[in-house]
Structures are given as C-alpha cells and as structure tokens.
Amino acid sequence: MNPLLDVRDLTVDYRVREAGRRKLVRVIDGLDLEVFPGEVLGVVGESGSGKSTLAGAILGLVERVGGSIRFDGTEVIGLRGKARKPIQRQMQLVFQNPLLSLSPRRQVGWQIEEPLRVHTDLDATARRARVDELLASLELSAAVRERFPHELSGGQAQRVVLARALSLEPSLIVFDEPTSALDVSVQAGVLNLLQQIRTDQALTYVFITHDLGVAQHLADRIAVMRSGEIVEIRATNDLFVNPEHPYTQALLAASRR
Amino acid sequence: MAAPTPTPPTSPARRLLGLGPVTPGSAVWYYRRNWLGMVAACIVGAFVIAAIFAPWLTPYAEQGRGVPDLPQRLKGPNGSHWMGTDELGRDVLARVLFGARTALLVAIGVVVLAVVVGVLVGAIAGYFGGWVDEILMRITDTFLAFPPLLLAVIVAAALGASLQNTIVAIAVSWWPWYARQIRAQVLSLRERSYVKAVQAIGVPSHKIIRQHIIPNAMAPVWVQATADLGASILTAAGLSFVGLGPRPPTPDWGVMIADGRQFVLSGQWWIAVFAGAAITILALAFNLCGDVIRDVADPKTRGDQ
C-alpha cells in the first residue's frame, strides 16, 4: 500500500537570537515517517521534542523546511498560494484546545464556513446549508451557528472545530497537542467522537500528544519523538508490551507503574 | 441570595441603536457601574450635544462663527452675555459652544487618522515579520525619536496653519505609538492557535489580518484612543495658542486663550478663563473615560477579584 503521507529526511530550522546574534537551531533533524491511508498514527513526545513543529511542517506553517513531504504522491514542501490549495483541501489541522482555535470575536457559523469560502464557489445559501448539515452530523443544534466561542462549552467548541475541519471532506487530519486543557469527562467525549468520525468517513489521522494513555487509546501505530527525531515507531500494542528503545521504556515507566 | 443578577431592561438609547440589553459581566456593564466613568461620559456627551446643536443653543450663532459686534466689545458676564463678550464684541458662550465643534473635530480627526495609520503599519509589521517588520519599525522609530509636541509644531509650521493641517500634524506625531502597540499585540496573536488554524485552511494573509488579527488586537487601542482624545485637545489648543492652529475667524479655544490673554491683567478675565475651563473639563473627562475603560477592559482591575 502506498503511504498517504510520506516524510523523508525532514529538517526544520528555527531562527533564534542569542546574545544579539541570529543563529539557526535544528529542531527536526532527518525525520522519516510514513502514514498509511485509514490509519491513526500517534506521535508522542515531551515538550521540545519537535512534535508540534512536525505538524507545522506537514501543514506548511513553518519556514526553513528541508527534505521531502509527499502527500498522495505530490511534493508539498515549498508549495505556496494557489499551488497549495488542492493540498489544503485534503489536509486539515485541528488544535485540540478548541476554544483557543476559534477567533474570539466571530460567530461560530462564520468560522465553520471559512474553508468553504476559501476553497469552493458555493454561495452564501449553499454554505449555510453545508454548515447546518455538518452541525447536525456532529449532534450540534443549528442555533450554535449564531453563538460566539465563549458561549460554547468545551465539548461543543471541539465539535465546532471538527465541523470546520470536516467541511471540505479532507482525507488527512493532523491533531496537534493534547486534550490536556479539557477535563477528562469532556476529553472522553471528544476521543469517542474522533473515533466514530474516523470509522464513518475513512479518514487518516496524525495524532500528536504527550499523553501516552490518549495515544494508546486512539492510535494504530505510535511514533515516539525525542529531540527532533523518531526514536521508535511501532504498532501500538507492540510498543506498549515490548518497547525497544530505552527512551520509550523510560516514558512508559514514567506513565505506568 | 445566590440568584443570578436579573438582566436589566434595554435603555431607550440602546434600543434606538439596535442594541440588546447590556449583558451582566460585559465591559459596558462594568463601565456603567463606575460612577466616575458615568460622570465623565455625561460631560463628554454634554460637549458633543453642545457642539452638534450649537446654532440652536445660543441667540448669537453668527458671532459664534466669527461675525464681530464691535459696540458690545469686552463686556463682562451679564444677563444677555452669560460669559461676557470678547475684544470684537462676540458672545464668549457662543464662541465656546462653536469652539467645541473645532475641538471635537480635531480630537476625533487626529485619533482616527493616527489609529488607522498606526494599526495598518503595526499589523503588517507584526504579522509578516522579517524585513517588512524591520523597515516599517525603523520608520516608526524615526518618528518616535522626536518629542511628539515638537514634531507636531514642525509639521504644522511646514504645512501652514489650518484645521486640517492641525489634525495631520498631531496625527503624524502620534501614529507610531499605535503602530508599536498593535505590533506587540499582533506578535503574540499570530502564534495563537486560531491564527495557525486559518493559515492552515489557506485563508489569504490580508483576510487573516483584517478579520482575525486586527479585531482581536484592538482592545488596548480603544483604551489608548479614548485617553488620546483628551490629549489631542490639549495639543491642538497648544498649537493654536502659538498660532499654528486654525486661523480666525474659526472658533477655537486655543486661539481664544491666546487672544484673551492680553486682557486678563486689565481685568477682562472671562475670555481666557471660560475657554481654558472648557479645554480642561473636556480633556479631563476624556482621560477619565480612558482610565475607566482600561479598568473594565482588564478583568483583573474590575474590582471584583
């Protein structure tokens, strides 16, 4: 099977100022990764491991990216503006802290429509109909459309963010950063929903988290990242039963005993 | 006792503007609980009404616009001229009322111009970063290097004295402050998840700046702008006092003080004093409004911890 996302020898540099002088720091160093259609790949690592940068590189949000990222066979590094549009339709990014990923001063309906305005020729009525359809499929009432983000509960906001990501029927969704901002009971609902959507729509997920429990629950395979590299990538059950890399072992030991 | 505060009824003014009731906990709601802020807002409102309805509030509207009435010159406050008359026999109250038009026009003109330019420059510099930021911020710094009043004087002198030029002169010295403030806001906003989210969707940069960045960066600007309305009245008065403001016969408080100054020692105090009082009260009221807005805009200083 061909990978949907094929990352080869990825490097990302950040520019930092140190003692007044600019220099480059390599935050991702020669990373290889394959994501196959229909799977959930968990990416776990601690802060500073470069896992969020990886998400940024895949989505084209960071500069100074080297190597190769092929999406469905197309090289996406360096694609900008119009050339990137077909890719943007297929790949969506969801930050798991939903309240922070909605603009505070815009009505929710307007924000869900955003991808439709950018990527389709649908008129206002058609966009509205699509939003209603999305809200209904995520078990949200149509009244939510008129609300502002602060008027939503955590769980509702997460559904709204998902509605926005699903509006263009993408094939890959990258989830960046953990549900740690949500209470466990809310997080549970979100995780259930993600699983259900995945099975219903045959989606592929890249799921980035620091929470091994969440990764274990959701992912088919898990990649463990440290210092900009993947130290181990295995099927979830394998990894938990039989971790090979010492760092993976340390991580598992720290989260279970 | 634990019952939530009942929603207050919509005031007629808000209904007229098509607004709903004030939500408890909103900034407007907190503002209305602050008596000092309400007093200041009422004073500002009174000046605005005076400016708009000046021709109907005085029988001497023509004099307010500058037509002299020489037989009546330098009369003290009396029954028909409550604030006396000036050296050309014009009713001082009428001059003060019409002067409010000039003052508010300058204040609003300066702030709108400075905010528009400052917000555009600051937002573009902050959002794009890199060399765009370098160039725009060097320009901003160049303006900031001059003391604002001095810069305003230089620009006003170079452009020539007129109402529009006063506005431009003061705005030129003020926009960099807004640009800096907005840039700092934008630098933090562009790292927010919701900005990253719309970038990933592929929304064009100009739309992101206009629809997602600027609306969320404006709160501190409104606070600053309200306080600056007062400061621009003071600065404009200063410019006209030294002859760099609007020329006679435009009714202007700064000019009134400059002209009335020579009569104070000979006992005709009312020209300068009433104009000065108008400047002081209006500037103070704007500053108070700004202070209260700053307090209610920040949950930490709302006073309910």
Add this chain to the structure above:
Amino acid sequence: MGGAGMTPPLVKVEDLHVTFQTPLGVVRAVRGISLDIAEGEILGVVGESGCGKSVAFRSLVGLTPPSALVEGSLFFEGKTMRFDGELRAEASMIYQNPGAALNPVFTIGQQLELVAGTNDRAELAELLDQVGLPEPDRSLDAYPHEFSGGMRQRAVIAFALAQSPKLLIADEPTTALDVTTQAQILDLLLEIRDRTALTVVLVSHDLEVIRRVCDRIAVLYAGNVVEVGAASAILQEPQHPYTRALLASTPRPENLGRKLASIPGMVPDGREPIVGCSFAPRCPQAVDECRVEGPEHRSVESSITPGVSHTAACVLVGGSP
C-alpha cells in the same frame, strides 16, 4: 470518616464554605467541605475544573482574595485555627507553575536564605540536596532561568520544606511538567514523606497522578466532597456515580477497546443554587429523592480488603449513614 482511626487527625476541616461577592452575584465556590487529614498521609484531592479544589485548600492557609468569605471550622492538631493564614506557620504550599514562585533576579541561594532564615551555606546546600537537585552547592548560585522546569519545581519544594512544615499542600504540582519529570517529582514527594513523616495534600485534576502516590483520595464535585477513603477502595470499588464516571472516562489500559464514558451536561455554575444532590442533573442513576435533599455520606465496606471502608455521598450507596 475513614482514615481518622485511633489517632486524631492532623487537620480537621468542618463545613467549609467559600463564597465570593462579585458584581455578578454571589459565587459559591466551596459548599460545605468536611475532611480529615491524618498525620503522615498523602491525601489526594481530585476533581474537574470548577469543583473548588484549589480555592478550598488556598482558603485553609489564608490565600483567598479579599472578596472571598471563608466560613467553617479548621482544627490543627486539635487546636482551632483561623482562616487568615494562621495555618501558614505549620503548612507550606506549592503551585503548578514553579517559575512564578521564583524571583528571576535573585539566585536560588539568596531566595532560600530568606525562607530558611539562615545563611549557612552548608545548611542551604543540604536543603537543596534533600530535594535531589544535582550539585546543590553550585545550584545555590544559579538563577531560576538556568533551571529546567523540573529543577525549578524541586527548588520550590526545597523552599517549602525550609520552613519545616508539618503539612505540605501541593496544588497541581506536576501539571506543567513532562511525564518523565512528573514521575520524578511524584517520587520525590513520596520519598520526602517516607523520610520526614510530612503530611501531604496533593490537589490535582489528574487521576493518574493521584493514583500513583496517594494513600487516601477525596473526590470533589461542585464544591463538595462526594467520596472519600482509602485510595485502593476509591479506585477499585468506586461507589459514587461521579467517581465511577471519572474513572471510566480516563484513557487507561483497563478502558482499552471500550468506549470512554463521557459525562453529559456541565458542572453547575457557582452562582446557581443547588437543591438536592449536586450531581443529580448529570447522573444516569438519579432517582426522585436525589433532587430533593443533599445526600449524607454513607459508609461502605470493601469487598476486596475486609475491614477497610470508605464513604460516599449518594443515596444509592448501601450501609448506614
């Protein structure tokens, strides 16, 4: 209540209420918590956001804002204490963000001197050594920014211990840390307790953290304790529907392959009056009785470990009130 046993508790809290007067109305953050803390135990206090767990324990040491009204009784070693910070002589507190507790312009040593009340370098280094900071002598001259998050939290714990408290209140001490560092800090707390018989209250939203180190657990919901008792009893035989839902919603190995339980609805707003059981509106098992009267704590005997019992505030729990 459980844990009190033969020896009197180190701290006894009775009917604690914390209310805030705000222009938006009265917010009742804590609604009648009663709790015993036994000497030498690690008590875990778990609850979701808005359950009042932080406010409750801050109020014990007088760290609530001036607009808060604290009512109830507080006993330390049997003596009545006021809520104005009197307990601070006996108790130290550490927080989620260790960076905020350290002054960036002074060295660790300079700051430690102030709290420890000594400038003897060897003594100060000893304090840092106790919390497992490497090279304690050199660390005294380090500035907070030279430390990693975990090292800063260790330093903050050293500051807390410098006053030789009998009680340490740790409010989300590991929430901002990575898993490996989190594990180290939790180990440190255990080790200090074993060495010095310090009593620890660990406040956290994270059941995993609580599960690892605590002897007893108190589950908070809407400003009240809904279930309290030995950790093993709470984790293995939860009685209160809220505790059960909380456990079933956590992604844990034992929940693998199962749909996680999410709790419908929201935690009641502090401004709403609560009639009956605070969890009833979200409880799948609620009966009419629940909506009328707030349930008493009832005792349950463990079916796994005989002789161990814990209490839950739910009418469905068998046993005597």
